[in-house]
Amino acid sequence: MEQDPGNKQPKKVSLTIYILSLIVVLVVGIAGTSLAVRGSDEQPESTMSTQPETQNQLPDELIQVEELYSVLMENYFEEIDSQVLIEGALEGMAGSIGDPYTEYLDVSESTSLQESTDGEFEGIGAEVMKEGEFVRIVSPIAGSPAEAAGLQANDMIVEIDGESVAELSLSDAVALIRGPKDSEVTLLLQRGGEEFTVTLTRDAIPVESVVYEMDSNDPSIGHIRITNFNRPTYEELVNAIETLKEQGAQKFIFDVRSNPGGLLDSALQISNIFVEDGKPLMQSQGRGEEPFVYLADSENLGEYKFEGEAVLLINEGSASASEIIAGALSESAGIQLIGQTTFGKGTIQNVAPIVEGEGEVKYTTGKWLTANGEWIHEKGIAPDIEVAMPEYQNLLIVNSQETYQIEDSSEEVANLNAVLEALEYPVGDSGDTFTEETQSAVKSFQEDNALEVDGVVTGSTATKLVEALRTLIESNDTQYEEAVKILSEE
Template sequence: MSKEEKDIENFSIENQSEDNGTDNKYIKIKKFRFIMMMFFLVFMTAGITIFVLSFGEDKPVEKITVRDRAEFMKLYDVFESIKGNYVDDIDENQLIEGAINGMVDAIGDPYSDYMTKEETNSFHDSINSSFEGIGAQVEEKEGKIVIVAPIKGSPAEKVGLRANDIILAVDGKSIQGMTATEAVTLIRGKKGTEVELLISRPGIDGNITVKITRDVIPIETVYSEMLKNKIGKVQITSFSNNTLTELQTHLNELKEKGMKALILDVRQNPGGLLEQAIYITSLFVPNGEVIYQMEYNDGKRERQLSGQKESFDLPLVLLVDGGSASASEILAGALKESAGVPIVGEKTFGKGTAQSAVDFNDGSSFKITTARWLTPNGNWIHEKGIEPDYQVSLPEYAYLPYINPELELKESMLSDPVKVVEKMLKALGYDPGKIDGFFDEKLSAAVKEFQKAEKLEETGVVTGDTTLSIMERLRENLIKNDPQVKKAIEVLKEKLEESKKD
C-alpha cells in the first residue's frame, strides 16, 4: 500500500471516531478516496502503456503509425481482400515480398532493386573471394538484361560473350521483365552444371544459343605483365574487396623489374565497390585533387578528394571500352580531368548513379539509387559514357558470335554459323574462299589445313574440338595484335621521349 493510500485510510478512521456515527463526513472522505484511486490507476496505466510501446517486442507504436498513414490503406485493403477471398491458400510472406518488389520496380530505375535472402547472398558472393557461375556482370538496361562485361578467364569470356550482349532466355525460360538479380539467380549454379543462354547481339542478325559449363569464378581482379621497352601493363577486372592490395603488389613487382611507364587496363571492367575505386584512383591522382562529385536529391554536392601523398610518377595511359562501367568510369573521369592522363579505346558504358544498400533482419535487402556522381569538372556521364582521347576500335572479328561446338558444319551447308567460320578462318590467315555462308570445297580445304596445324583429325568438318580451337586461336590472336594496346604503347613512347628532352 502506498503512502498516499495509508494517509487516506487513516484520515477516514479518525473522522469516523470523532463523528460518532455522522455519515456526511464519511461519504465525503469515501468520495475523495475514490477520486484519488482513480488518478492513481490512470497514472499507472499510462506508465505501463509507455513502457510497452517503448520496449515491447511487438512494437505496437510502429504498427499504429503505419496504419495511420492514409496512403497505405489501399494496400491493406487489397491484402485483406486477397487473404479473405482468394479461392486457394495464400502465402502471406509471398504477398508482402511481391508488394515490396512492386514498390521498388515502380521507381523505374534499373539500379534500384529488392533482393531476397538468396539474391542478397549471391550479390555478396560477387565481391568476395569466389563464387560458382559463368562469370559475367549483368545489368538491367531499358527493360533488358544486358551483359556489362565477362570476367577475365571465366566460362563466359571463353565462349565469347561480350559487353552489350542481351540475354533473352535462360534454359529456355524467358527473362523478359526480370530484374538483374533475378536473372543472375537463374544463371548461377553449381560447378560442372550447364546453362543455356539465348543471346541477341547488336549488329548480328538472328539470336545465338550458347551453352556454358559453370565453374568456380575466383575473384582475382588484377593481372600484370611487362611488355617491351619496360612498359608495364596492369589489368583490373573489377573493384572487389582485395583489389587495392592486389594492385599494389603488382605495381611493386613491375617497379622492381624496372618499369618505365604503365598501361592501366579497365576494359570489360563492370565496376564494383566505390571505396576500392576511391583508394585506387587516389594512387594516380595528385593529393587534394577531385576524384568525383556526388549530387543528392536536394541538389547538394559533395566532392571526394584524393588523399594520396605520393602520386604515381611514371607516364600512364588508361584503356577503356564499352564494358568499362560505374567505378571504372569514376577512375577514367578522374584520371582524365584531374590528372591529365590520356585515355585510349572506345566510349565507356555510361553509369552515373550511386546506390546505397539496406539490409533486413531476414537476410533480404534492397539497393536504392541515392545520388548521381559527376566527374571532377561536373559532367554527368550517365547513358553517355566517357569518350577516349584516342578512339581505337577492335577489329571486326573481335565481335563475331560464339559458335556452338555441338553443331556439325560440313560441305553443302548454307547457314550463318558457316559464314562466321569463314570470317574466323580468314582472320587467322587461312583462305576460306568467298565469304557467303556456303560450305564449299574451298572452305573444307581451309578447315583441313587448320586441323593439320592444330594436330586434329583432318575431316574438313567444323564441330567439337575444331570449333573450340578456332575460337580459342582467334581470341589469342586478338590479344597478341590488340590495336588498343598498340596505340597505348605508341602514346607512352611519345611521353617517354618528351621526358628525355626535358
C-alpha cells in the same frame, strides 16, 4: 557502383510492419549514404520501435496493399505462401521505378551481392543489367568462363536454359545464371541483331582483382589490369606497382577495359593514388542537393602515391567505378585515355536492409559526376586517343552443339566463314553458304590442329575455332599496342 553493403539480421514480421519497415529503412539508407559520402563510419539508428502498428495510421496506398494481401490470403482457392506475396510486393515496388539498378533482393540474392563485393562467387563471371526484354551484359570479368567463351559488352541475353528473360527481374535472371562450379548453363544471346547459343561451364570467379606483368618486348613498361573494384583492390594495386618497379618498370599501362565496376570506396582509394592531395576525384549529387566534391586525401584514402609516366586503357565495357577512375586520371592527373568510349553508368547504388524483413533493397541514391562536374550517364567518357580493336573481335561464337557442313546456308555459316578468313583459312566468296571452299578451309584447319579431318564443323572443331579466334584477338591487341607506342615516345 555500390556503397559497401552492411550486415543484416533477418526476422519475420507482419505485412503491415514489413511495408512500414521498407519505408523507414529507405529514409535511414539515404541518411546513411549521405554520411558515407562524407567519409563517416557512423551508422544511424533505426527508429522502428516508435513506428505505429495499426492499420488506420498507414497511408491510404499501403492500406490498399494490406487489403489485397488479406483478400488473397483468406479467399484464394488454394493455400498461398505469405512470403511469396510479400516478396512479390517488394519486387514490384522496386521495379516500378523503372531504374535497372534498383531492386529488391531476397536473402539468397543479397548473399550473392555480398559475395561479389568480397570478390568470391561462383558463376559465369559477367556483370549484367536488365534492359527491356533482355538482360544486357555490361562486361565479362577477366579470367571468367564468360570471357573465355567470347561474351562481350552489350551482348543481350534472350534465354537462360530455355527460359525467356523477358518477364524475369534482374535478380531472378542472375539466380538462373549463377550456380555451383562445374555445372553448365546455356544462354541464347543476341549480338548485332543476330542470335547465337553458347553453353558455359560455371566456375569459381577469380578472387584477385588485379593482374600484372612486364611488357614482353619493352622491359621498362609494366602492364596492370584491374578487373573489378572490391575490398582488396587497393592493396593489390599497390603491390602490383611496387612489384613491377622492382622488376624494372618505369612506365605503366593501367587497364580497366571490360571492368564492370564495384565499390565506391575502392574507386576513391585507387583514384587517390594518382591525384595530388586537394584536387578533385569526383562529385556526387543526391536528390535536391548540391554536388559534393571528393578531394584526394592521403590521410583518409591511403598514403600511397604513384609517380611516373602512365596511360589508361578503356573500352565500352569499362563501367561505373572504372569510369570514376578514368575521369579522375584524365581531368585531375593528366593521364591519357586510350581505347574506346566507356559504358556510361553515372549513378550510385546503396544497399539497405529491410529492418524487420528477410532481404535488402538495392537502390539508386544519387548520381556521380567527374572531377570537372560532367555527368557521363548514358554517354560515357571518350578517350584522348581512340583506337578500335580488329573487326574480327565482334564475330559470333561458333556453336559446338550445332553441325555445319557442305551446302548449309545461314547467318551462322556466314559467321563461320568470317572466322575462317580471320584465321587465314580463305573461303573465297562463300558468303553465307558452306561451299567446297569452306569445306577445304575447315579440313586445313583440322589438319593443323590434330582434329579429325572430315570437313564438318561441330563439337571439338567448333570449340577449337573459338579458341583460335580468342588467341588471335589477344595477340593483336591494337589498343595495348598504341599504349606501348605512346609510352615509348615519351
